[in-house]
Amino acid sequence: MPTITIHKGGELFAAEVKENSNLVVRAGIRQFPWPHLKYKCGMGNCGTCASRILKGGEHLPEPNWKERKLLGDGIEAGYRLCCQLWIREDLELTQDDVVLPSRLSVTLVTRAGKVISGPQNSNLLRLSIREKGGIPFKCGGGLCGTCRCKIEKGIENTDAVKDKERKHLTEAELAAGYRMACQTFLKGDVSVSWIPLEDRPPAVSAGSAAAASSGRRED
Numbered sequence: 001m002p003t004i005t006i007h008k009g010g011e012l013f014a015a016e017v018k019e020n021s022n023l024v025v026r027a028g029i030r031q032f033p034w035p036h037l038k039y040k041c042g043m044g045n046c047g048t049c050a051s052r053i054l055k056g057g058e059h060l061p062e063p064n065w066k067e068r069k070l071l072g073d074g075i076e077a078g079y080r081l082c083c084q085l086w087i088r089e090d091l092e093l094t095q096d097d098v099v100l101p102s103r104l105s106v107t108l109v110t111r112a113g114k115v116i117s118g119p120q121n122s123n124l125l126r127l128s129i130r131e132k133g134g135i136p137f138k139c140g141g142g143l144c145g146t147c148r149c150k151i152e153k154g155i156e157n158t159d160a161v162k163d164k165e166r167k168h169l170t171e172a173e174l175a176a177g178y179r180m181a182c183q184t185f186l187k188g189d190v191s192v193s194w195i196p197l198e199d200r201p202p203a204v205s206a207g208s209a210a211a212a213s214s215g216r217r218e219d
């Protein structure tokens with residue numbers, strides 16, 4: 001049976017658990033690692049059970065999408081969510097000094113204010129794709145202009161405008177908060193809107209193709 005060792009406040013707590021145990025489930029029924037393990041939702045949503053694995057991490061399965069979403073770069077530093085793990089081998093962990101990476105929110109004005117979230121320095125388009133935000137795109141590389149959007153709030157939380165964006169956006173549009181989502185990285189919360197593809201004018205000539213495919217309105 002695997003032995004679980006918890007480092008907490010300078011003390012060590014250790015006990016055996018049945019093979020294939022989930023530590024949060026066990027703590028929930030008042031078996032070790034209760035009362036030494038912090039947890040809340042048990043579903044990979046809150047991050048309360050985040051732990052730094054000190055030994056035995058090589059026996060754990062690959063982090064799932066919930067762990068990647070909540071822990072971000074912390075995965076590389078050895079952080080895991082106990083509620084997402086079924087333990088088959090000895091494991092040593094601590095929850096002392098665990099700091100989850102801060103996350104940012106994106107309010108999707110065009111999607112009736114749906115809010116998605118991600119780690120700091122997220123690329124706006126990639127975050128939208130991952131969280132099913134719905135920002136239109138085609139190339140993902142700054143070429144097609146499809147991901148044109150307007151940062152309604154929080155423009156100060158976006159990074160510097162790239163040369164590729166200047167091919168699709170005028171200075172006046174940039175000043176008004178327009179960006180290409182695939183070229184924009186976020187440092188904090190933003191609100192974003194865009195013109196849905198079905199509302200964009202069709203491309204009628206080569207000269208207007210860029211404006212049309214970018215959803216550019218002549219207003």
Ligand code: FES
Nearest residue numbers: 040042044047083
């Ligand atoms: S208990 Fe909430 S994420 Fe594990």
Ligand code: FES
Nearest residue numbers: 140142145147182
């Ligand atoms: S998706 Fe093509 S420019 Fe952004």
